[in-house]
Amino acid sequence: MSDVLLTIRDLKIEGRSDEEWMPIINGIDLTLHKGEVLGLIGESGAGKSTVGLAAMGYTRDGVRISGGSVEFDGVDLVNAPLMKKRALLGKRIAYVAQSAAASFNPAHKIIDQHTEGPVRHGVMSEGESARDAMDLYERLRLPNPEEIGFRYPHQVSGGQLQRAMTAMAMSCRPDLIIFDEPTTALDVTTQIEVLAAIRDIVDQFGTAAIYITHDLAVVAQMADRIKVLLKGDEVEEAPTREMLDHPQEEYTRSLWAVRSFKRPAKPVPAGDATPVLSVQNVDASYGVTQVLFDVSFDIHQGRTVAVVGESGSGKSTTARCITGLLPPTSGVIQLDGEDLPLDYRKRSKDQLRQVQMIYQMADTALNPQKTIGEIIGRPVEFYMGLRGKARRDRVAELLNEIEMPPEQYIDRLPSELSGGQKQRVGIARALAAEPKFIICDEVTSALDQLVAEGILKLLARLQDDLKLSYMFITHDLATVRAIADEVVVMKDGEVVEQGPKADMFKPPHHPYTDLLLSSVPEMDPDWLTNLLEARGRENIGDAAVGRMDD
Amino acid sequence: MSSLLRIIAQRLLLGVLTLFIVSIIIFTAVNMLPGDFAQAILGQSATDEAVAAIRRDLGLDQPPITRYWVWLTDTLSGDLGTSFAQANFASFTGSETGGGTTVMAQIAPRFENTLFLAGVTALIAVPFAVGLGILAALFRNSAFDKGSNMFALTSISSPEFFVAYILILFLAVLNPILPSLSNIYEGMGFGERLQKTLLPALTLTLVVTAHMMRMTRAAIISLLASPYIEMARLKGMKPMRVIVHHALPNALAPIINVVALNLAYLITGVVVVEVVFVYPGIGQLFVDSVKIRDIPVVQACCLIFAAAYILLNLMADILSILSNPRLRHPK
């Protein structure tokens, strides 16, 4: 086994919390051969980034390697002298971080940061390295490879920066690159470009890589082998195809199953039914910049309308118009066929009650100083006038509704709950008002897939029980598939296409919808290859990039 | 680039405007004095004619807006008026020309002395504090860091006169290395002047260093958690290079701000320290004038202090704008 590059044996890592060392990783083995790509997947808290960094012999502040060994090409990275370790980092092992925008130093030009490694490690002179950088930029299909390096990081878009960072990692031609969720922060259509670029360059130079992600579909495109982690333990490891086709462990199967949750669309309502909520020809602007252009759609009782689009497409602005936080400059918003005052301050208590909202970040949506009972109890008291025991009973009822035993949770603070539980409390607070219509603003995008699935199922059940109508804002098409009855696709403040779900996932489409839909990674390991072939290689470099990166 | 110039022009304009409003506040405050200065000087037994004469002499019989305008235009042309303490004597003796000292003549040499003191302090304190802050950030959580933090907290908390008397006790009385009185006069040699200024300067240094050091340390440490610092470490860069090349350029804005803030604080600190060391600066003049209610001098000193303060804050503002690559290189 002479081609083994990295061996990790029984790696144990601890993190410091409240003056105590708590285990994060409880003994993980890992072997990586030269030129091989290993996918490391798991939900948040699985310790995948920690393992990735430990593979470089590096731990963050407040974290330490407490046992086991990390051996890179004959060097024991746990016990090596600092000098020796530093000589390896950046030169033979490189790192690509999650957020390129945050990981490039804002004070220096991109190319200066690129050449820093080769120059300091004595691999190339500054001039050589700069020329090499341009070559790498070209290979990674960055526009203007001659010139882009002389910009500052803030002058370059996210997708391009991520590729520039991959180029930087390649600057010393390392043997191993750690990719730590390199596409998580990007929009789906941009993600494709970065994935393709990364895969190609790793291929061209025969670099070994550890690819860390929480997205199964992504890792299926990139990795030769996949290792699944759960709370610091290894669940299983197998070659990619084998793992996708025949997962052995219960946990892995449940991860795989998330993507298959889909509920059938409800029948289309009669044409003359009054919609619960109707948005008609709404324009809106922030100051002088117009951000919404003639947006119209209807939401009928008991149905879910998913509003889909990438960041900046105006979906959240639409929600702000409906709630009245941002009064539209023109247009009408109707509830049950009656006009709603455009400014929320002018709406009656009952009108406010009928439209409720669930937020993306449950952390900022719940007052950290109030108990769960107070948070849910306030709308109960405010709208229903219930007090004392009646109020407490109603809160308990609502907690049961969201599957959180009241006696256990009613007196807790939000900080004592998990992310999924906080989101459930947010749902209960909306339910407490007994509304007709709820806006769900990216409610699952901050959650792990299994937890997100639980929330989606809960929302679906509540809809059936209470005949609720949802407007579901999301950028994730898997969520749309799972829960929507109708879909509204938005781009740059305009509705591009809308219709029942069944139609939306069947061609023909508006070209943008097409791009959006085809960009969602699928579990098939050949998906990316096939897609790129279908789109035509040249196309990718120009059309899509030009559109997304401006 | 043009947006940068526009921002700077805006700040400058705002600074001038602020100074203008401050001058109104100072003038109004002074005019809220009960009764009349002329009366206050001459006492209850003064004849009406004498009071009226002094009023005319000092221009006190004009309406407030006229007096403000005269004061403002005079000030802008460098004429800060005549010190009341002397004016009183002049008009009392019936001299038409008024043999009093002008405020300008009183303030100018003292202002120079104060600038010298503040300059010496800044030259010692700024490099010392920033260096110490960088070291504390580099060796954070070590005994050195904790020790310097405790020292910083202690010296921030101590009143200037406490620090001053401690230094006098150890460096002037018990071990006569430096003089405890800073009797500076014109025509003094630079070396001697420096020696006499050293003790007040050291006092002020101790007072301002702590704050600057803590802020430098905090600014750098808050950056050390950022992904680009981790990236630099993962590129195999040495700790010193990580701090100096990667963290420091991004910490410049907060550091510049805190340096300017402390230089501005020197203005306040200078008052007490000058009194302790009998240093003939503008601070001491200010306190003396406050005690005898010599209004033109108080007014002028206030304006000078405020102007210096505004100017320093303005400079900090502009420098930290210039240190921000996002503003220097817009998209």
Next chain:
Amino acid sequence: MSVLVWIAAILAALLAGGWAFRFAGQTATGNKPYFRDMPFAVAFGYVAAAAAILGGLWLWFQPGAVFFRWAVQGFVISAIAAFIFRLAGRHVGTEGTRKMFRQMPLTAAFGILVILIYAVLAIFAGVIAPYEQAQVFTGVNILPGGDPATGGDPAHPLGTDQIGRDLLTRLIYGAQNTVGIAFVTTCLAFLLGGTFGFLAAVIGGWLDNVLSRMVDVLMAIPSLIFALLLMTIASAWAGSQQWLLTIYMILIIAVIDSTRVFRLARAVGQNIVVMDYIEAAKLRGEGMSYLIFKEVLPNATAPLLAEFGLRFCFVFLTIAALSFLGVGIQPPLADWGTMVRDLAQFINFAQFSPLAAALPLMAAGAIALLTVAVNFVVDWMLHRSSGLKD
């Protein structure tokens, strides 16, 4: 010049010592990682610390180093007292306070102890102090120590001042006057600045604009200078009524200081106002008072409490400085700033009588001790609430 040469020589010796120390460590331990990866600066630090301790020991046995011995003794006694206090706190009181004491650094324990002592002195000054604060005795300039052989008097353990007032009494009453006035002033500043700050943050719009510009202008004048200017005017208004001047001083400093409180309260408020739970409450149709008192304020208490400590120190030091300059708290009220000014000349007798020189330092030290204590506590609170591990 010779001083500079000495300093350079010592520095060179320490640098050499640092290198030798690391080398010795590496050879002695067979190149253990600790010594192998030790930066030179750390080695230098160890040697410098050792040198400082040796130097301190040498100084301790010098006959002239009276003040050094006092300082070391004071430091050790404070540390022991703080340690015992923390130990007691860990075993007495409710579960909550015991947990708090368990996580507390020694500096914070020391701070709390000092604040408690000051509070007791200030509240019960009339009971604790042996005499009246304005009472004049025949013995003038009696030295502290209470030993007649060194110029003391057992009846006046800390001596008397230049007109024969008992200094122990005046120090204790000083706690009441100086600390009490500073406390009232700070509360007033918070009431003013806090109210307007939160209103500006929650209501925003033109009110925020107007208030912020006003505060900007007021803050463009250095606070001590502005206070001195206004005190000049106030002293003319007050005339011979000294107590009125003290009231004016409280108002003036409270107004000047409320601008700083305004800035903080507004910033804290604005950070909270953008939270989604505030938006949820607004969309529910809640009124302004519910928003401020039920949603914003509970989340602002931690930073505001820390700021209260800092502002108190600032106000306290400003009042002390004003008194030191002779325009602050007026006689016959005993006050530490005035005491320092009155006793300052004794410092020049340090070589002949260390006890005499200690007189002004006692009052100044009393001021410093309290602000140091408050700062220690605030530092710990900020550290705890920021949750930083650094």
